[in-house]
Amino acid sequence: MEKSKEQLERPPSEKPAYSIYTSDEKWFIVAVAGLAALFSPFTANIYFPAIPTIANAFNRSIEDINLTVTVYMVVQGVSPMFWGTLADRWGRRPMFNACMLILCLVCVGMALMPTNAYWLLMLLRCLQAAGSASTVALGAGVIADIAEPKERGMYYGIWNIGPMVGPCLGPVLGGVLAEGLGWRSIFWFLAISSGLCFLLILALMPETLRAYVGDGSIPPPRGYQPFIPVIGRKRKSSAPLDPSARPLRRGFINPFRLFLLPDVSLLLFFNGVVYAVFYGVTTSISTLFQDTYPYLTETEVGLCFLAIGGGMLIGGIVTGKVIDREYRRVKDQMIAASEKETDPEKKLSPEEVTKEEHFPIEKARLRLMPLYLGLFVVMC
Template sequence: MTRPGVEHDAQKHRVGSSTDGSNTAERVEAGHHAPDHDHVKAYSIYTSSEKWFIVAVAAFASLFSPFTANIYFPAIPTIAAAFHKSTEDINLTVTVYLIVQGLSPIFWGTLADRWGRRPMFLGCLLVLFLSCIGLALIPTDAYWALMVLRCVQAAGSASTVALGAGVIADIAAPYERGTYFGFWNVGPMVGPCVGPVLGGVLAENLGWRSIFWFLVIASAVCFVVILLFLPETLRAFVGDGSIPPPRFYYPLIPIVGRNRQKVTPQDPSTRPARRRFNNPLILFLYPDILLLLFFNGMIYSVFYAVTISISTLFKSSYTFLNETDIGLCFLAIGGGMLIGGVITGRVLDYEYRRVKNQMFAKFAIETDPEKKVRPEDVTKDENFPIEKARLRLMPFYFGLFVVATIVYGWTLDAGTNIAGPLISSIFVGYAVVANMNVTQTLIVDLVPGQSAAVTACNNMVRCSLGAVMVSVINPILNAMGPGWTYVLLPGICVVLSPIMIFTYHIGPRWRARRRARRQAREAATAS
């Protein structure tokens, strides 16, 4: 028996699904508020353990985007001395990295929604691998090459986040997507916290070049794992995973889902239609998507303002800390993010099932037998309130984010025991991941079939806002101190918070208009 829950956008996601609604209707009329799913086609052929393996590989690959950026931070003074440049000149390599990090997923993500996840993953990791070799061997009189190779490095690493989100949307139905997104999101979110710790240890003991050699090895390991084991998941190629992909897309050791793939040649007419190229920037014209992306980006920029200043603030407030101790302070916020990713993902799935069961109960009361509407139809896009299922707990998560950030700033400003800012940073990490899990999951739900593209847009917005924050946080801290700085930044988010209320109430109307336009285009094409 399949786990309760059917994707809210089933008419777009499901491949060849059909059910017998009569028995289900009888059960609902008899007082059962949830339909029988024995005959509902599963969203994916993969077992739970196989899904977790796929998500773990995607999280490993997605780790490289922020990890590659932040592992570099502790070595900036050393690299500046080696290249005979100022710290500001080396900081410029961080800025250009963030710019390319925001732009490159638009290219890779769009290709992944058209040509598949595996080749794009392998291409990104190959670019990252080669750029890290170049950075490890770069002569110290070639500052221009450092700038160029950091851009190439960003182009290879940044897009793995969009690809990972696409993989999860391929294999996980909405009722379970929150859990998988929560676990996967730990990779790209913990990177900024773990990267500086490892970078500091490597730079101090083995020199700054060892940072890039480490990335060479790590990217090679990830490349080999994907090459050997990761199946192609793009639904336009493999449907629910049961359709064998083109030969080029097979993993070298096809053990995941292999026994459940069809052994007979697939009729081309039953293969899901491959999506035509769509400009991902069009997604910015969708009001609900734009508002969610902007709000998500603001949360991320405040998170970046916290992490990028940890070294400076802890060093000035707690002078007894050495470089290794300061690096370990990043683990507090990283631990909070890990806890938040696991817990809030499961809560998201619970919320989806709760709203779904409420809809079934409502249907059981209001159903008109003459309409011949199946109970499972309530989980379709036109009937299911996906905004309600995802955003109900957002006020709690957002409130925790605001309070924890303010407490973090004032404990540093007051010079309290070091336990104060460390404990509050745990809650900051938890709240940041909770807020971003909610918005990330919802935007993927809103544009099925374009998960990698919309995640690329998300990456572009949050990296752009993060780059702005990097350039202004030090002047703000110098002018206001950490206490008022970390009142101001979440305060800006509070001013913008009606965005989420607006999306909650008006979002379904925008979604209905998009659906009507899409159906009109499909009708015109069919005629």
């Protein structure tokens, strides 16, 4: 069987430790996942500059329209538990496609809805969140599928550009569209862009769930292949075709059982407080700024969100590099301590150091969290 150029260049003993994807292929997969993840905050934030305009169109108070933001955030917080569980069972690719298709269709409905149906606005905002919010969780799962723990921080940092750009670009585009073409154009824009993302995933995104494809060398089940198989095309002839080599698929796991784990609950509470403060600020900017600075147009109000979005964008990239450096620092410390160990039973090899039962992953990832939180509190 003819081998690919990459396989010929690699020594026989050198086998990828975690996945067979090349660096370029990983970046491509992360880029597509990051584009899909952009829609979660983008869909939420593009709406903010138009809140006063939509309130006038529906003849409702600002508080009533803010409730549509509240229900969006509630569904945004809950739906990833279900989509993520389904993705662990049925694969990443079909869940990405389902999320994008739902978002596209719901945005078409919002662009056409009558202004005397406030209840419909509330319902469609819930469905909109159900479609867009889970792309962040799915993207994180994709990175865990293809990247080793030691390099995930870098990939998470770059992948985070998508979710971080959303709060930066969303309000600006929302202000421009609402002022130039009316508030309905916001939802037409979302429908078109999410539809294009759906087609991109359908055409190019490979299945990465390790229960289906292992380290990427096992062909996915029928119907899971992209229409244009760009990833792994050169390796296709050498991939094993034995379906029995595929790992066992997970059964359905009740996501609410995670709340019984104290560490998970603490992390959710911590992030919940931070996001509550964040969205409390971003949701009120359009209303408060128009009252305080009445000379601002909708486009200029949208530009005011650039400060928050820009900080999130830069912070996401920098933090990804920092936590990878922290991971390497802790790993080097453990290797050095192991080399000084005189007891052979306690001595660990460099490969054993990073195993889950030995490596203090919480220390490596969260050691700087108090510093970040303190800075956040001071700035607030």
